Amino acid sequence: MGNVFDCETNALDPEHFPKDGSDADIVVDPRAQFSKSRLWQVQERFYHSVGRNAWNQAIVPHMMSSNAFVARAYARVLVAFLRDLFLLPSDGSPPRADPSEPVYIVELGSGHGKLGFLIMEMLKEFADAVPTCATENAYPFVLVLTDVAEDNVEAIEERAMMQHYARMGVVDFAVLDATKAPSEPVVLRHSGTVLEPGQQANPMVFVANYVLDSLPQEVLRFDAGSPSFGTLKLSIRREDAYDDEADEDSALGADSDSGSPTDAGEGDSPVADASEEASSAGVSRGHARTRRAFVSDKQRAAVWRRADAKVPGLSEDALPADVASLAGKLILSWGWQPTDAEELAELLAAHHPQLPGVVQSLYADDPRFSAARAVLVPVGGARMLQRCRALSGGRYMLLAMDKGHVDARTILEADEHPHVAEHGALSFMANFHCLAALHSAAAATRPAAGAGAQAAVATDQPSAAGEAVPGAARRAAAASTGEHPAPWPRPVCLRTEQSDGLVKAVLLASGLGRADLRSATREFKSTIVEGSPDDIAQLHRGVKAEVPKQKTPLHLATAVLRLAACDPDVFFKFRDVFIERAAPAVASVAAQTDVRADAEAVLARHYHIHSDKDVAFEVGRVCMATRDYGKALFAFQASEALCGRHHVTLHNQGICHYFLKNYPEALRLFEESLEVLPTYASSQVWVTRTAAAIEDETKGMTPHEVEELRAMHGAAVEEQAALHAAPQWAQRHDPGAAAEHHIGHQHLGGDGGHSEAELDGSEASGEEPLSEYGSHSAGHRFPDEEYADYSADDADIHAGMDDAYDEDLGGVESQSEGEGP
Structure with missing residues (x-):
């Protein structure tokens, strides 16, 4: 079942x-x-x-x-x-x-x-x-x-x-x-x-x-x-x-004169020839x-x-x-x-x-x-x-x-x-x-x-030639020789x-x-x-429930994740801890290296089922937080392939290309992000910044030198992608999953209920803009799937669910975009 x-x-x-x-x-x-x-x-x-x-x-x-x-x-x-x-x-x-x-x-x-x-x-x-x-x-x-x-x-x-x-x-x-x-x-x-x-x-x-x-x-x-x-x-x-809020015959999908079912609307799944069966039983089909x-x-x-x-x-x-x-x-x-x-x-x-x-x-x-x-x-x-x-x-x-x-x-x-x-x-x-x-x-x-x-018959007995005999052949040999x-x-x-x-x-x-x-x-x-698996479940549920996110140390979250075999759902529970605690300002180089390795294992084990849990996107955020833009780029590309085109995902890819110094590709992605959501302020800022970077980089160069520079950057980016790609990722994941299952950020309505988070003061300090990448915030929230009781009403189902994508980063100001793409 x-x-x-x-x-x-x-x-x-x-x-x-x-x-x-x-x-x-x-x-x-x-x-x-x-x-x-x-x-x-x-x-x-x-x-x-x-x-x-x-x-x-x-x-x-x-x-x-x-x-x-x-x-x-x-x-x-x-x-x-x-x-x-x-x-x-x-x-x-x-x-x-x-x-x-x-x-x-x-x-x-x-x-x-x-x-x-x-x-x-x-x-x-x-x-x-x-x-x-x-x-x-x-x-x-x-x-x-x-x-x-x-x-x-x-x-x-x-x-x-x-x-x-x-x-x-x-x-x-x-x-x-x-x-x-x-x-x-x-x-x-x-x-x-x-x-x-x-x-x-x-x-x-x-x-x-x-x-x-x-x-x-x-x-x-x-x-x-x-x-x-x-x-x-x-x-x-x-x-x-x-349906006591509508006419009974209409609500039941039946013709009031004949009593026969009307044609099903789009998305309904009535029984083929059910109307004939119902008529013979004195029953009519209803909604x-x-x-x-x-x-x-x-x-x-x-x-x-x-x-x-x-x-x-x-x-x-x-x-x-x-x-x-x-x-x-x-x-x-x-x-x-x-x-x-x-x-x-x-x-x-x-x-x-x-x-x-x-x-x-x-x-x-x-x-x-x-x-x-x-x-x-x-x-x-x-x-x-x-x-x-x-x-x-x-x-x-x-x-x-x-x-x-x-x-x-x-x-x-x-x-x-x-x-x-x-x-x-x-x-x-x-x-x-x-x-x-x-x-x-x-x-x-x-x-x-x-x-x-x-x-x-067990096959651990040798034949006359001293070789193992398959079960079927062994049975035939035993029957012909009378062997017990x-x-x-x-x-x-x-x-x-x-x-x-x-x-x-x-x-x-x-x-x-x-x-x-x-x-x-x-x-x-x-x-x-x-x-037992029950012990592991109790562990990560207990840590999540009893230890406030703001007080969860990085080593505790990583320990739970590794005990759970780098399970993507467990990673998703503690994603904000990894993003906040693995940044260079608060984590050692060794800790960042370990977090990146764990995130890579998570992505390799991710089996995408529903877009409301965009694990690849969160892995990208973690890698970006640790300044590994090559791995982050690969994760955001996986997110786009699995969950559909979203302005924040495109923007984050642009950020990765920017810090990999592939400015033309970064500019293209920022502009593509604005095509999806023209009012997205972050991409507007980065279009200007990237255009200036292109101008500074190519100042005084001949067209041939510019072309060589672009080829060099493109090759470096491709090398990064190949280096960080999980084995057979393209073969193992289905790019058409979002369209096929009618799930994806673009299906959430409006701007998808997403918000973008940006760090304050990063530009003024001269540091790399760690949080100039956006974070998804779903108007749809998805529950932690452990022992949830799905028999409750809508309000009960959505009560107490794990925050999806709207948590701010440390020192982050969250801004919601009210306009849809």
Whole structure:
């Protein structure tokens, strides 16, 4: 489903989620068993209909699940795993994997693709440690980014940097629903390779960050030993289905005479032939009045109702395709349906054959769970395990991270009803306690041959020729000679040890021996268990919240940034500290050098999703503050490519060229800045100053000498750009991102709500005008994405957000431009 919800979850609010919907409410789905509720259809349709906009428009946060710290930790685990598989053991035995075939690393629910990109960046940094193999491209792995929503996969695939990696043969893409039939193959979109279940020569790796919390679950409780399963009724309030500020028929988008839907306006996304489906069901399509800011008005559409505003239960075909508005208004009413052990076992076995025994031993037989506590059973996660096991032939390692429970105690401490987080769609806590036990039970035995899960045999035994035998060939040889396969290795389950905190992580392995996992498990313990992602998040959130910006020392901000692996979002939190504290007047040369190196690492790891966080622009400001105009110029050029043309960005590029003594180019950029905003006073001043500099520089020169001087300056600037450019920056970033996603400074309205900051007295002192470069100030503010509750109203959403671009520099006077470009 994508990297879904990085947020704090809340217990069901009785006022917001009443136990029983009012008779006046519109029933979307009558009371049903939780795992069979239409809620899960809404979940899946939400991601299909919203697609990439779930992240581009900040409907779904992503920072906790996809950041540089997590990617670096995963990359270290992956490199260790690859080394153990492909390098020759010290005892002289052959490699444990087939060096002519890659290890497929499959990310489930890639969503926006940021985590996959960061993992690739980290693997690139660790390239010296990655073994070389006899594969076509000499790399021992292929990272496959997958998602259930094809639009998400296409959006990832379209990015220039992903295309670059795909051409290298180390990245591929696929549409994959992890909960579907295990026998289905996976078709890779770039290479055309088909991954048939059980036919991989080498073990596989699966990554599932923030996927489990949005997969189907079952809710159970055991009251004095008697089981009950949770039921759910879905409804929406009547007022959420109508626009009471306009004529009802008009607001519903229907022709008052015929009752048929009118043509959708630009930006709406109605269901194709929905009108016919609605007519047959006695339902008409309407446009709902929005209470919560999950998506823009043009993206909300199609709330279905009967003429009497009462829908006792909609057919599957009548669900609106654009479910964003429906998901934001759902009322969840919980209930309990008593059952018996036999029926419960049958219910659970439909999802996984060993799930009934696991639930029985973990919860039904545990007297602590006889107090009617709700237990979420990850039935979708169980099906995901089956898919991983079948696709890999039983030999795999799974890295998963989510908000959830890792032991019985935290489940017992939870509230009576399941915790629900609401962000355009809904998410629940992941039950790693149950999932790990289920994995241990299922992975303890070798998969049966056939049925999409072929018998898997470890490849650490040499053939007669003394060479490692691929899994498929090994199976055939064993069958023809009557040879018995090696004993099946015991399953491995590692997890974060902290019970407190929101984010938990696990490493689950099946069919892999101790030698296959020795280094990988050690890296997991050192990078994830001993210093968890939740610890890092608490650190940078705590410093940001508790230490005033004016008192935050540079060394504290840099320490937090480096502990977070130079993550761009963490950098963005402390950007003003770096700009103010890294200037030559207050920072040593060594400190400035370190800050520039950190900023360069930040820019290399920046995966642009929305322009309201223009990380490249802020990196440019930091580099300019430290007088590194070459790096600053490159960063501002990246900002323009990613976020669109803005007068301040052009102005800052002009400043960089000025101090690189490329005066003609500086003059051109100042004039271009004035074309965008003619009233921009800073560029007006610098046009005059630059023209004077050109006149002074060329005084007494012949035309030929002037031409030679210009060529020399141009070559120097090009050399600076090449020197400071991150590797493959042009290939890795998509210049069309702003236009494609309709985001960028020019779309903020007027002058974009931006302001420019200038230092006082810099000219009089004769110093280089450090702050003659502008700073963006967005009228739009963007939240720090950690545990933000996006279920609040507009006012609540925008309250307490991180200041975007309007903070003054030290001693800076901020002036707002009232005129648009």
